[in-house]
Amino acid sequence: MLDQTHEQAARIADLLRARGEKIAVADGATGGLIAASLLTVPGALDFFVGGGVVYSFRARDILFDLPREAYAGMTGASEDYALLQARAIRDNFGAQWGVAESGSVGGSSHPSGAPAGRSCAAVVGPEGFEFTRLTETGQGDRIANMEAFARAALQTLEDALRG
Secondary structure (H helix, E strand, O other): OHHHHHHHHHHHHHHHHHHOOOEEEEEOOOOOHHHHHHOOOOOHHHOEEEEEEOOOHHHHHHHHOOOHHHHOOOOOOOHHHHHHHHHHHHHHHOOOEEEEEEEEOOOOOOOOOOOOOEEEEEEEOHHHOEEEEEEEOOOOOHHHHHHHHHHHHHHHHHHHHHO
8 A cells, every 4th residue: 555655656746845734634544544555755844744543433532632523413434524634633733734534445344434444534725724634445355445545635726726
């Protein structure tokens, strides 16, 4: 996975460096693959400030520092949920950009009932920029879904930076 995404991560790094901007990452069902991909680029401190794997309600509460009411009416693997996470991770880490992925990889039931193989990636940036992309693999293969969701999130980020 990391070999396949390194070139894309290098392009993303170049785009962020050219802007003098930084990103924070909220990995969900991707389990850290988005951040790990970006960290394959030497000198990542130039563009990457941090983030975390948001795989439990406790992690969500700590990393996003939002009241439970902020999630009212939202379900995982949805645009509104991913956007809320992308905004919170960006703001809490003091970055110009935030990327978040929320999905259901399969192998067990999702807390909000999202079907296996569904993911939403969200990117937020300066001046109110917001962009989302829904990915549906149609399969329950956990590892394949994690990789597909990470690739989709990185593509969403690259597309957003290219404007």
